[in-house]
Amino acid sequence: MAYNPFNKKDISKLTYDDLKSLIENEIGEGWYIEYKRDVPKLKTGKLDNIKISKSISSFANTNGGWVFWGIDSDNKNKPTVINGFDASEYRNFEDQISQIINSNINPTPYYHFKKIQLENDNIVLIIKVDESPIPPYITSQGVIFQRENNESKPLSDRYSLEKLNEKAKNYLDEIENFSTMNLTQSKGQSESNQTYLELYLFPMPFNSFKFKNFYSSDFFKKVADRFYKGVEVDFQSKNSIAISLGFNSIYHSDGSLIIRPLKEGNLIYKSTTVELFKNGNLKLLIPVSEFTTGNIPKKYENSNTIKYLLDTYSPLETVDPLSYSLLGMSVPPPNPNLSPLKERKRTDFTTFVNFIDGMDLITVILIIINHYKSVLNDNDFDFETKIGFRARITDCWRKFVFFDNDDYLKKLKLYNIPLSPKDEIEIPKFKKGNAYIIDLKNNLEFFQIAKIILRGIGLPDAHAIKFQEIIMNGFNNFQE
Secondary structure (H helix, E strand, O other): OOOOOOOOOOHHHOOHHHHHHHHHOOOOOOOOEEEEOOOOEOOOOOEOHHHHHHHHHHHHHOOOEEEEEOEEEOOOOOEEEEOOEOOOOOOOHHHHHHHHHHHHEEOOOOEEEEEEEOOOOOEEEEEEEOOOOOOOOEEOOOOEEEEEOOEEEEOOOHHHHHHHHHHHHHHHHHHHHHOOOOOOOOHHHHOOOOOEEEEEEEEOOOOOOOOOOOOOHHHHHHHHHHHHOOEEEEOOOOOEEEEOOOOOEEEEEOOEEEEEOOEOOEOOOOOOEEEEEOOOOEEEEEEOOEEOOOOOOHHHOOOHHHHHHHHHHOOEEEEOHHHHHHOOOOOOOOOOOOOOEEEEOOOHHHHHOEEEEHHHHHHHHHHHHHHHHHHHHHOOOOOOOOEEEEEEEEOOOOEEEEOOOHHHHHHHHHHOOOOOOOOEEEEOOOOOOOOEEEOOOOOOHHHHHHHHHHHHHOOOOHHHOOHHHHHHHHHHHHHO
């Protein structure tokens, strides 16, 4: 458990009275605490990059800790006076400190700010440094610092360096071990060439968050309620509509809850599955909606994009009526007045290529992210915490992402169809803990995840695609 001098109170909720408690309780400098009368700066008045990065990196490389700028201490390292310091001379002060930390420590450690305004117009800046997971954190001077009692000292022995490397390896291995989907399927399903989306979400640092009452009945019922309900989507009109994945089954597993939609006649097959873990991690498996030219969904029957694709890759060709008679088809005998018959040419496109419904995939991600955010919000999750995500797409060879959209059609005409040559795609590559980072405070986080996943499968000129237009048109069509 990380050390907290404020009786587990979150840094975002700290007040001046909490600062006074440091003096009252004689919380001295040491392994977890550092006091500075002023912000570290040079004689010129500029912020001291070296001292700042030295202090922050030392806590990150050890067990984490708390840095207080604007609190003086005595010769016994006990806090004495809360005078704060004048930050008005620094433009966007906290942004500057973030820039110093991010630019002078590699990799970037996990840290949080809290600014407390004093009556004298000075401020106290609190920096909470997490025990960061992938040490060593090296300063731009090439030095590895660790906290020793009340000092930040350079690491000087090989054993300590090996322990830091071992800690980082174990952390990255945890992410790799989490990023697997061990759900079995029937022989028929395994031979169906069904594309699946695997999505992995986890608060950062990995394994740093815990649901407090994960095994309670109240928690179980609340999660069920969140997932069973639909997600209300506003289509920029007077009306909104609830969309859902039909979740209606939830049960405890070892350290997780498994949530699924069970349908009559489809109880045993590998289907949409969410696994929510006690550390806030989430796994999603979903069969991706796809179709062929032989089973085009009704909603796309009049699609200009599909018409273009068929005309381009399976054009109409003239067929001699006599050949139909010879094949046993019921047609009138050939005569000079009989019009030639036309049919789509049988090609690789009609025989082997599948369409991945891009709008359907975006909708699934929207629903899951909204359910996930609701559960986290119900359990006092700090939304300043970043979320890591990974995705894996399986059985995607000879398939491409389809949107019924005029802008997308222009891209297809210009660049051709983005047909996947890969059978499996990892986003990003699953190695050494690689993950994309998202911010759940943003209401469009589902959109960012979807863009990255769709781009990973393959899109023509991905950065120029008008995604927001595609999404709004798709939702409006769904409403109709």
